[in-house]
Amino acid sequence: MFYRETGQFKSKYKEELAAFPLFEDKIGVGILLLLAYVAIPIFGIPGLSYEFTLSAIMIPVVIFTITTLGLNILLGFAGQISLGTGAFMGVGAYSCYKFMTIFPDLNILICVILSGLVTAFVGMLFGLPSLRIKGFYLMVATLAAQFFLEWAFIRIPWLYNYNNSGGIEGPNKEMFGIIISGPQSDATTRYLVCLTFLVLLTWLASNVIRGRIGRSWMMIRDMDIAAELIGVRPLTAKLSAFAFSSFYVGISGALMVFFWLGAAEVESFDINHSFTYLFMVIIGGLGSITGCYMGAILVWVIPVLIKEIGKTSFGYDAFVMENLSIILLGFMIVVILIVEPHGLARLWQIAKQKLRMWPFPY
Amino acid sequence: MKKLLISALISFGTLLSTVGVSFADELLVPHFTYRVGPFAANGTAVANGYTDYFLMLNERDGGIGGVLTNPEECETGYKAQVGVECYESYRGKNPLIVYPNSTGITLQVLQKAPEDQVPILTMGYGLSAAAKGETFPWAFNYPASYWSQMTSVLSYIDSETGLKGKKIAFLFLDVGYGREPIPVLDQLGPKMGFEHMLVPVAVKEMQNQSSHWLTIRKEKPDWVIMWGWGAMNSTAIKEAAKTRYPLDRFIGNWWSGAHVDTEALGMKAKGYKSATFTGTGTDYPAIQDMINLVVKPGKSKTSMDEVGKVLYNRAAVGAVVVAEAIHEAQKATGKKNVTGADVRKGLEMIKLDDARIAELGLTGLFAPIIGSCADHEGKGAVTIQQWDGKDWGPISKPIPPMVDVVGPMLTKAAAEYIADKPGWKSQKCN
Numbered sequence: 001m002f003y004r005e006t007g008q009f010k011s012k013y014k015e016e017l018a019a020f021p022l023f024e025d026k027i028g029v030g031i032l033l034l035l036a037y038v039a040i041p042i043f044g045i046p047g048l049s050y051e052f053t054l055s056a057i058m059i060p061v062v063i064f065t066i067t068t069l070g071l072n073i074l075l076g077f078a079g080q081i082s083l084g085t086g087a088f089m090g091v092g093a094y095s096c097y098k099f100m101t102i103f104p105d106l107n108i109l110i111c112v113i114l115s116g117l118v119t120a121f122v123g124m125l126f127g128l129p130s131l132r133i134k135g136f137y138l139m140v141a142t143l144a145a146q147f148f149l150e151w152a153f154i155r156i157p158w159l160y161n162y163n164n165s166g167g168i169e170g171p172n173k174e175m176f177g178i179i180i181s182g183p184q185s186d187a188t189t190r191y192l193v194c195l196t197f198l199v200l201l202t203w204l205a206s207n208v209i210r211g212r213i214g215r216s217w218m219m220i221r222d223m224d225i226a227a228e229l230i231g232v233r234p235l236t237a238k239l240s241a242f243a244f245s246s247f248y249v250g251i252s253g254a255l256m257v258f259f260w261l262g263a264a265e266v267e268s269f270d271i272n273h274s275f276t277y278l279f280m281v282i283i284g285g286l287g288s289i290t291g292c293y294m295g296a297i298l299v300w301v302i303p304v305l306i307k308e309i310g311k312t313s314f315g316y317d318a319f320v321m322e323n324l325s326i327i328l329l330g331f332m333i334v335v336i337l338i339v340e341p342h343g344l345a346r347l348w349q350i351a352k353q354k355l356r357m358w359p360f361p362y
Numbered sequence: 363m364k365k366l367l368i369s370a371l372i373s374f375g376t377l378l379s380t381v382g383v384s385f386a387d388e389l390l391v392p393h394f395t396y397r398v399g400p401f402a403a404n405g406t407a408v409a410n411g412y413t414d415y416f417l418m419l420n421e422r423d424g425g426i427g428g429v430l431t432n433p434e435e436c437e438t439g440y441k442a443q444v445g446v447e448c449y450e451s452y453r454g455k456n457p458l459i460v461y462p463n464s465t466g467i468t469l470q471v472l473q474k475a476p477e478d479q480v481p482i483l484t485m486g487y488g489l490s491a492a493a494k495g496e497t498f499p500w501a502f503n504y505p506a507s508y509w510s511q512m513t514s515v516l517s518y519i520d521s522e523t524g525l526k527g528k529k530i531a532f533l534f535l536d537v538g539y540g541r542e543p544i545p546v547l548d549q550l551g552p553k554m555g556f557e558h559m560l561v562p563v564a565v566k567e568m569q570n571q572s573s574h575w576l577t578i579r580k581e582k583p584d585w586v587i588m589w590g591w592g593a594m595n596s597t598a599i600k601e602a603a604k605t606r607y608p609l610d611r612f613i614g615n616w617w618s619g620a621h622v623d624t625e626a627l628g629m630k631a632k633g634y635k636s637a638t639f640t641g642t643g644t645d646y647p648a649i650q651d652m653i654n655l656v657v658k659p660g661k662s663k664t665s666m667d668e669v670g671k672v673l674y675n676r677a678a679v680g681a682v683v684v685a686e687a688i689h690e691a692q693k694a695t696g697k698k699n700v701t702g703a704d705v706r707k708g709l710e711m712i713k714l715d716d717a718r719i720a721e722l723g724l725t726g727l728f729a730p731i732i733g734s735c736a737d738h739e740g741k742g743a744v745t746i747q748q749w750d751g752k753d754w755g756p757i758s759k760p761i762p763p764m765v766d767v768v769g770p771m772l773t774k775a776a777a778e779y780i781a782d783k784p785g786w787k788s789q790k791c792n
Contacts, residue, residue, distance in 0.1 A: 051453035101782065154536065154564075166541055167442075167469055171783050183473035184785065261446050263470040265538065267565075268443045308451070311434075317663075318437035319397035 003355040019206050036195055041188050052308070054187040059260045061300050062194040063252050068280045068292040069205055070248025075278075076287035077209055078241035079221030080130050084142040085277045087149035088246050089253030090269030091119045094159045096254035097168040101161055108173040108181050109193070112254045119250020120243040122149075127242025131235060146271055153266040169263035181258045190259040197255060201248060206289055208244065217241050218287075283336055285343025294344040303329055387699065389426060391416060391684055392434040393461040394448050399439035400568065401592035403622045404673060408463060409435060410664040411677025414656050418648070419685060421655040426685055427692040429699060433681070440592075442466035442538075449474065458705045459483055459684050465539035468501075476500045476787055480702035481709055483687075485680035486511075486616055486639060489779075490542060490772060493739035495710065497776035499789040502709050504683055505639050505731050505742025508615070509771060510763030512543040512587075514744035515613055515637055516550060517761050519585055526555040531583035533574065533590065533598060536562035540589045543615075549771060559583065568594040575601040588614040595623035599631045609633035613746070620672040624749045632751040637744045640679050640728045642754055644670035647723030649678070672754060679728050686712055686722075710735050729760055735791035 003024050010016045020026045040058060044050035048057070071085050096115035099106060126145040130138050153159060160168050172182030179185045180193055208214050216237045219227035228234055257264045276299065284295020303325035310321035340347050354361070393412050396405035416433040425431050436448035445467030449460065460475055460482040462468045468488040475482050482501045484492070490509040492501035506514075519525055532547060534540030540562070547558045559581060561574050571594075578586060586607065590598055595618045602612050610633040614623075619636020644653065649670065657664045668674050684705075691700040691708030700708070712733040719725055731740040743760035780786040 049454050052451055055450040055453065056447060104782075166538055167466075169470070169473060172785055183477050261443060261470065262474060263446070265442050265466055265470075267441060267466070267537075307437075317397075318395065318435040322398055322437040322439065 003352070003358075005356065017210065019210070033199070037192070041192060048308070051187060054191050055260070056304055056308075057301055059187065059191050059194055060256075061297055062191070062198050063255045063260055064277070064280060064296040064300055065293050066194075066198055066201055066252035066255065067249055067277050068284060068296045069201060069289065070245045070252065071277050072281045072284070072286065072288070072292050073205060073209070073217075073248065074241055074245035075281055076285075076291075077214060077221065078217035078238065078245075080127070080238060080241060081135065081139045082142040082245070083139055083271070083274050083278070084126065084145035084149070085249055086269045086271060086273035087146045088119055088123055088249040089256060089273070090149055090153055090266065091122050091246075092116060092250030092253030093257040093264060093269070094153060094168060095119065095250070096258060097161075097170075098159065100170070100173070100258075107175060108258065109175070112197075112251055112258070115254045116247045116251040119253070120247040123246020123249070124239050124243045127239055127246075130238050130242065143271075146274060150266055150270060153269065167263055167265040168257065170258040173258075183262055194255050194259050197251065201251070202289060205248070209289070213237075213240060213244075279333055283333060283343055285345025288343070288345035290348060291343050291345030294348065298332075298344065299329065302332070388430050388432045389688060389700070390432050390434060390452075390455060390457045391459050391461070391681075391688075392432075392436055392448075392452055392457050394438045394445050394463050394467060395435045396438050396440040396463070398437065399441070400565065401440040404592050404617075404620065405440065405463070406663075407620070407622065407668060407671065407673035408677040410662060410668060411674040412461070412681045414652050414662045414664055414674075415648075415678045415681035416685070417656045417662055418652040421661070422651055426688050427698050431685075431688075438464065438467065440464055440466075442470055446470050453478065456701065458688060458700065458702055461680070461684065462488075465489070465542060466537055469538050472498075472501060473783070478702070479706075481687075481706035483680070483684060483709065485683065486676070487539065490768075491775035491779055493737065493772050494776040495734065495736045495738040495789070496791050497780060497786075497788050498738060499787065500706060502733070502738045504712075504733065504738070504740040505729065506744060506763060507739050507768070507772070508542045508589075509546045509768045510739065510742070510765075511615055511637055511744055512546040513550070513764035513768055514761040515587060515615070515746075516546075516554070517764065518746050518758060519613070520554070523584065528556045528584040529581070530556055530558045531561055531578050531581065531586045532558055533561045533563065533578070533586055533588045535568070535590050535592075535594055536564045539591065539617075543589060545771065545775070546768070550767060553767075563590070563594055563598075568592065569597050571597050571601045575605045575607070578607065579605045584611065586612045588612070588618045590614060590618045595620075596626060599624065599627055599634050602634075603627070603630050610635065610748070613637065616676075616744070619747060619749075619754065621754070622671075622673070624754075629751040631749050633748065635746055635748045635757070636754075638672065638676075638747045638754075638756075639742055639744060640672070640676040641726055641756075642670060642672055642675060646725070646727050648682075649675070649724075649727075651723070652678070675727060679724075682722065682724065683709075683712065683714070683731065686714060686718075709733060710738075712740070735789070 005022055008023055020029060044053040074080050074082050092115045095118040096111050099111040099114050129141040133141060160166055170182050172179050172184045178189060180189050216232045219232050220234060220237045224234060280295035280299045283298055285291030306325045306328060307321045310316040311318060395409035396402060397409060413433045416431040419425060420430050438444045438448055445462055445464060449471045457480055460471060460480050465487050468482060468484050472489060484503045488503045490507035492498045492503050493507045551558050561577060563571060563574055588598055595614060602609060612634055614636035616637045616639055619638060624631040653669055656662050657666060657669055687705050687708035688700060690711045691704035692698060694707060695704050710733050712731060714731045716730060729743050731742060733740050743762045745756050745760050746758040747754045748757045
């Protein structure tokens with residue numbers, strides 16, 4: 001009734017191929033942007049304390065959505081599996097730290113983007129085996145990347161400037177006279193910076209994916225021999241997918257350390273985190289940008305809320321809730337994979353399809 | 363099905379609306395615990411000791427100065443990142459203390475706490491340089507830093523066999539905690555004429571140290587010093603016994619000498635030594651109160667046989683220091699509901715001398731801790747204890763740290779820490 005395309009005529013191919021062909025979708029996205037940019041920074045989420053909302057829920061969700069976008073480009077669109085996401089985030093974080101300490105006057109946002117480029121290069125390097133191997137074997141190769149990089153973050157003290165603690169930490173950084181990163185910065189400011197990164201990167205991803213490069217990735221994913229025969233070069237397609245994906249992951253790693261945690265050790269980039277990001281992609285839905293948002297929100301927010309509610313409303317012990325949230329998350333993954341193997345994005349798509357015909361389905 | 367879903371949604375919504383912050387009249391003294399994960403065996407005892415002391419104060423005295431305390435737990439699993447999330451979740455709730463129970467977490471929140479006006483107390487762990495109160499107004503590491511502890515252990519070795527020409531292996535958990543004392547070895551090695559080798563143990567290899575002990579067997583060090591935690595300790599002692607390394611030449615720091623580490627090994631671990639700053643047993647009036655008012659009535663998660671053991675008692679001492687700081691803060695401000703900033707001043711004013719310790723009913727449990735604006739370490743001394751196959755018992759007098767060595771190192775480290783942090787807030791002490 002409210003959501004249908006009747007009467008919305010398209011007279012150009014461009015309109016047909018737009019990101020949001022339906023007028024209602026445009027309104028929806030506008031409302032979401034308004035919520036994320038205005039309502040949440042001003043009011044927070046009702047029922048939760050403001051500080052908690054921003055630093056424990058919104059900032060990590062925004063950052064992990066960027067990670068998930070990156071991994072989904074590689075896994076969902078180009079069909080190359082990777083278990084090194086955690087370590088690639090580490091590459092982003094450590095290189096951003098190095099840029100910040102070598103060039104203390106450089107704007108931190110430039111550092112973040114540069115660290116994304118460094119990660120893209122490293123990702124391409126570890127993506128080279130994908131030209132020869134596929135599937136499970138490629139997974140093992142990226143696993144090697146994970147372990148090698150973790151080793152490097154501990155054993156190459158130059159990376160953390162020979163700190164005794166072996167960790168990296170962010171100093172205060174200003175832009176236009178406002179402290180945007182570091183211990184003195186305000187959570188709202190950091191949230192808005194991360195959100196802006198997310199919006200820009202989503203826009204970039206959705207356009208690249210619908211363009212020539214994105215279609216070549218999907219051809220490689222669906223059948224690489226056929227793709228090669230029609231003239232897609234596997235070398236450029238696969239390596240560009242690795243580079244593009246690692247760029248996103250690297251940026252999210254730098255944001256995670258300098259706009260959320262404030263400091264990090266190698267433990268924040270271990271294999272368990274790689275698995276978490278993989279869950280986000282799979283639960284959200286392979287090959288869907290909306291799915292990235294849904295997966296990151298579900299996998300991150302549900303355990304946090306369970307813990308907080310159990311503690312403040314029921315007075316359960318913290319460790320009971322910790323165990324419970326781990327169990328529930330595992331249970332949820334299994335249920336979702338059985339009920340809808342294509343992830344939440346597919347559920348959303350079905351819901352939209354139903355809405356278009358409501359209330360008179362034929 | 364649909365009804366079920368709707369009612370579930372509604373109940374979820376009402377739950378959400380009750381989550382709101384409660385501003386009850388209470389002193390919030392949260393601590394970060396790890397009752398799950400690879401370090402749970404040690405973490406559980408630490409969490410229980412801290413909680414029980416505050417629960418006892420609530421039962422016996424009605425809290426501190428008539429206000430009930432709330433020793434809320436936040437579960438970290440000993441992961442630094444989760445610790446930071448815990449820290450963030452207390453924003454806006456007026457916590458009086460950050461009690462991280464992990465050096466890794468400490469290092470990550472060290473810069474944030476001053477901005478949020480909450481003091482960090484790291485009892486016997488944390489960043490060594492935090493002992494310098496002028497540079498670190500908001501961090502405290504009573505009763506002694508890791509560096510002080512290392513010098514005490516080295517003086518003990520010196521008094522036993524002499525250090526000149528000896529070879530010392532340093533076996534450590536390869537995280538922030540284990541790496542912390544390495545600068546002391548680097549500094550003192552050439553000065554005191556001993557040679558040292560580093561044997562790092564990654565968290566993943568904690569329970570499989572055969573290769574590390576193979577190295578030790580090959581290199582034949584005269585002493586092994588260990589900075590271990592969790593399952594690493596018992597594994598190391600077991601491997602040492604297996605490779606026939608003389609256990610009385612094997613010294614752990616004060617986190618590597620608890621009952622959980624040696625009980626399972628029993629007589630096999632006989633002779634193993636460790637540092638400590640707290641006594642064991644239950645013959646202290648305050649510990650008796652904890653047993654009678656909290657543990658026996660079943661108001662805590664502690665089982666009776668846990669009380670009086672090394673880690674439980676030590677955690678209780680941590681709670682004593684926090685409670686004493688709140689007490690001092692209430693005295694100084696005349697307010698009952700103090701803030702984090704008041705407690706910071708209370709921590710600096712702390713004067714747990716023999717008379718006050720006796721008043722608290724804890725004589726003999728720990729050596730006096732006297733803080734000041736400049737000294738956030740409290741002049742603590744280290745005792746060496748030994749496992750006799752059944753229980754831990756002290757075998758040395760309190761050994762003071764080498765202040766002349768550690769002092770300048772701390773000053774230098776504190777200056778280095780703030781060198782690349784413009785806008786760092788120090789304080790002047792007179």
